[in-house]
Amino acid sequence: MEQIITRFVAALRESGIRVSPGESLDAVQALGLCGIKERRASRELLRLTLVKNVNDIPTFNEVFNRYFNRFQFVDPQEDLPALMDAVINEMEGEFTYLNELKDDHDDEPGPLIKIDSEINPEDLAELKSLTEIDPDDNDGTELMVQMKGYREKAKKPPRPTRRYTQNPLTIELNKGNSYGSRITFTVEEQAAMQDVVSKMMLRLRKDMRRMKNNQNRGKLHVKRTIQKNYRHDMVPFHVVMRRKRREKPRLVVLCDVSFSVSHASRFMLLLLHTLHNQLLDVRSFIYNRDLAEITELLANMPVNDLMEAIDTGDIVDLDENSSFGEVFLKFKTKHLENLRGRPAFIILGDGRNNYGEANDWVLDEIREKSRYMLWLTPEERETWSRGDCLMDIYGSYCDKVEVVKTVDDLSLVVEDLLRDIYADQAHPIDRKLLREAKAAETYSSEDYYRRGTNADTKPTFDPDGRSHW
Amino acid sequence: MVSMITQQAVTDFLKAGGYIADDAIATAVFLAIRMEKPILIEGPPGVGKTGLAKALSSALDFPLERLQCYEGIDEGKALYDWEYGKQLLYTQLLRTQLDNYLSVSADLREAVERLSAEESLFFSENFLVQRPVLRSFMSQKRSLLLIDEIDRSDDEFEALLLECLSDFQVSIPELGVIEAKRKPLVILTSNGTRMISDALRRRCLYLYIGYPELDREVAIVRSKFPDICENLAQQMVEFLNKVRELNLRKPPSVSEALDWAQVLSIMKVNSLTAEVVAGTVGVIAKHQSDLQKVTELASQELG
Numbered sequence: 001m002e003q004i005i006t007r008f009v010a011a012l013r014e015s016g017i018r019v020s021p022g023e024s025l026d027a028v029q030a031l032g033l034c035g036i037k038e039r040r041a042s043r044e045l046l047r048l049t050l051v052k053n054v055n056d057i058p059t060f061n062e063v064f065n066r067y068f069n070r071f072q073f074v075d076p077q078e079d080l081p082a083l084m085d086a087v088i089n090e091m092e093g094e095f096t097y098l099n100e101l102k103d104d105h106d107d108e109p110g111p112l113i114k115i116d117s118e119i120n121p122e123d124l125a126e127l128k129s130l131t132e133i134d135p136d137d138n139d140g141t142e143l144m145v146q147m148k149g150y151r152e153k154a155k156k157p158p159r160p161t162r163r164y165t166q167n168p169l170t171i172e173l174n175k176g177n178s179y180g181s182r183i184t185f186t187v188e189e190q191a192a193m194q195d196v197v198s199k200m201m202l203r204l205r206k207d208m209r210r211m212k213n214n215q216n217r218g219k220l221h222v223k224r225t226i227q228k229n230y231r232h233d234m235v236p237f238h239v240v241m242r243r244k245r246r247e248k249p250r251l252v253v254l255c256d257v258s259f260s261v262s263h264a265s266r267f268m269l270l271l272l273h274t275l276h277n278q279l280l281d282v283r284s285f286i287y288n289r290d291l292a293e294i295t296e297l298l299a300n301m302p303v304n305d306l307m308e309a310i311d312t313g314d315i316v317d318l319d320e321n322s323s324f325g326e327v328f329l330k331f332k333t334k335h336l337e338n339l340r341g342r343p344a345f346i347i348l349g350d351g352r353n354n355y356g357e358a359n360d361w362v363l364d365e366i367r368e369k370s371r372y373m374l375w376l377t378p379e380e381r382e383t384w385s386r387g388d389c390l391m392d393i394y395g396s397y398c399d400k401v402e403v404v405k406t407v408d409d410l411s412l413v414v415e416d417l418l419r420d421i422y423a424d425q426a427h428p429i430d431r432k433l434l435r436e437a438k439a440a441e442t443y444s445s446e447d448y449y450r451r452g453t454n455a456d457t458k459p460t461f462d463p464d465g466r467s468h469w
Numbered sequence: 470m471v472s473m474i475t476q477q478a479v480t481d482f483l484k485a486g487g488y489i490a491d492d493a494i495a496t497a498v499f500l501a502i503r504m505e506k507p508i509l510i511e512g513p514p515g516v517g518k519t520g521l522a523k524a525l526s527s528a529l530d531f532p533l534e535r536l537q538c539y540e541g542i543d544e545g546k547a548l549y550d551w552e553y554g555k556q557l558l559y560t561q562l563l564r565t566q567l568d569n570y571l572s573v574s575a576d577l578r579e580a581v582e583r584l585s586a587e588e589s590l591f592f593s594e595n596f597l598v599q600r601p602v603l604r605s606f607m608s609q610k611r612s613l614l615l616i617d618e619i620d621r622s623d624d625e626f627e628a629l630l631l632e633c634l635s636d637f638q639v640s641i642p643e644l645g646v647i648e649a650k651r652k653p654l655v656i657l658t659s660n661g662t663r664m665i666s667d668a669l670r671r672r673c674l675y676l677y678i679g680y681p682e683l684d685r686e687v688a689i690v691r692s693k694f695p696d697i698c699e700n701l702a703q704q705m706v707e708f709l710n711k712v713r714e715l716n717l718r719k720p721p722s723v724s725e726a727l728d729w730a731q732v733l734s735i736m737k738v739n740s741l742t743a744e745v746v747a748g749t750v751g752v753i754a755k756h757q758s759d760l761q762k763v764t765e766l767a768s769q770e771l772g
Binding site for chain 2: 030233
């Protein structure tokens with residue numbers, strides 16, 4: 001039985017479910033306690049002990065069916081996992097059945113075992129070299145080949161990083177512009193995003209905690225201190241300070257969803273909403289020629305459904321050419337009035353206006369209402385002034401323009417942004433510390449090429465002295 | 470009694486306690502009791518995660534210790550705390566004894582030494598406030614520890630629970646390690662608003678409770694409100710299943726179904742019509758935008 005479980009666990013790991021040795025021990029113990037009765041009960045038992053995440057349940061079911069379905073041509077009354085066990089034991093020349101199984105299957109091992117007992121271990125050793133398996137071949141030998149395969153795999157240690165080695169956005173972008181292809185996120189991609197975000201959270205947390213601790217700095221809250229120390233005979237063991245109420249930083253995101261930048265914008269949306277509620281208050285808009293708010297949708301709809309709705313043009317029409325000028329005008333008339341609390345403003349787009357009206361004065365108004373303005377573009381700097389690209393004009397209104405090409409770029413940029421926002425609200429002493437820390441950081445030349453921008457670059461076009469890209 | 474329990478028995482005694490369990494739930498409970506491992510239950514709100522714990526506690530006659538998690542919960546609220554007030558009070562009251570005791574000593578150094586020799590008096594279980602986790606560990610009878618909505622707490626708290634859940638012990642620096650007298654049956658619930666760490670998941674059996682199948686939900690409604698006739702219960706549950714597919718902001722779950730059943734039984738309704746749904750829609754839909762969708766569905770489905 002242990003062997004079956006081990007191999008099954010290996011199969012699960014192959015499919016990307018993380019199962020620890022402790023969990024497989026649990027599974028064996030559980031099977032021992034419950035005994036093996038029927039397929040469904042055993043499946044439930046294994047699922048309880050081996051799977052620890054809702055998203056993994058469909059994968060588990062699939063693997064379970066694939067792994068245990070070879071026995072379906074056996075009489076369904078038979079005890080399937082037990083047969084399985086028996087087969088494997090036989091295959092290796094071990095006739096030690098588990099005691100509890102022996103009672104049921106002593107005399108009549110079932111048709112499958114009969115087939116298998118005609119094959120001796122030497123034959124099996126040769127079969128091991130088979131790598132090609134005919135999927136239509138449905139007899140016992142195939143099963144063994146399959147089993148062998150699993151066994152080899154079981155020997156390898158689990159590689160939890162396997163799912164994350166390839167960065168989804170990098171793959172997508174490197175593919176070239178595959179226009180019109182639907183984008184939905186696989187579970188792995190969503191998990192990878194979760195991973196990126198949690199790493200980011202870890203890095204940010206250190207700074208955040210220090211700032212949070214310093215929230216307590218301030219004047220003594222006399223009333224609360226007395227209340228708190230009443231039980232200590234008014235000896236002030238616990239000092240309560242007045243603290244400033246601090247709101248979550250607000251963020252407004254405008255994402256271009258036209259084909260030219262679709263991949264980047266999708267990941268941006270996913271990233272921000274993975275972050276949402278943890279650190280930020282995000283309002284998201286998507287635009288092509290039209291503009292639509294999707295904050296509610298992102299919060300309530302499954303991500304993939306939403307992406308499909310965007311792709312099919314249900315939310316904004318994708319067939320038209322994108323026009324930044326029009327979008328800015330629409331944003332001004334519809335939404336600019338109710339931007340509250342000086343949000344940070346992120347625009348993602350390539351700035352290609354299709355030779356329409358630039359309407360860059362709107363950006364000036366948005367800038368007045370926002371704390372910080374950031375433009376993310378997937379294009380390299382050299383192309384910013386070519387063709388219909390208005391990046392140079394729009395860029396001059398922003399605090400920063402960054403080139404992002406991969407999820408990692410994106411997460412770095414957003415991380416910096418969050419840090420800036422928090423630093424902005426921080427206590428003056430903290431702000432000074434942070435500034436010093438930032439000044440001490442040296443930018444290597446590699447950073448320059450990787451990030452596309454460099455903080456030390458002197459501004460070339462800078463009407464207000466505000467931009468530094 | 471507990472060691473003799475079988476899987477079927479679990480289903481039966483839960484049913485006697487008014488909780489209709491499916492195979493997965495019964496297996497999980499059975500394994501948790503036998504393997505002495507915590508169960509982590511996830512699922513949408515209102516499908517009976519907390520209800521399972523309550524039903525178990527009354528069915529098994531395990532006293533229930535409930536720990537409601539919230540942001541910022543810490544060990545002082547969950548495990549144990551020192552009762553400073555009592556400690557101070559005792560030192561005040563024992564002042565004369567202390568004076569006598571210390572007056573023997575020749576100098577300050579000796580007095581401090583004498584006093585510190587008696588330190589354990591002031592850090593004893595006498596001054597320990599037991600919070601739910603420790604209380605369930607110290608209980609003479611095997612108890613049921615319900616850690617409710619663990620996803621509301623912080624990561625730090627999760628880490629704090631790891632020791633308690635895997636080894637059933639609490640380390641108190643002043644007293645040492647306190648082990649559980651009887652290992653409690655631990656149930657953690659989560660609504661999935663935050664990812665629970667893998668470390669915690671690994672120490673638990675994982676049970677996902679989704680919306681129940683039609684038959685089971687009918688059985689649940691019937692067991693709570695026997696005066697609802699079979700027909701009406703069937704109709705209700707079928708309608709609710711359709712409502713769940715509407716993509717509402719807050720889909721109605723089992724608790725809404727039960728509320729609705731109660732409303733209908735008070736109103737002495739015999740069969741479901743569009744008017745009845747329109748009149749009681751506030752029980753199953755909890756958002757303004759949802760109300761309209763449900764009423765529309767009712768007029769389509771029920772005429």
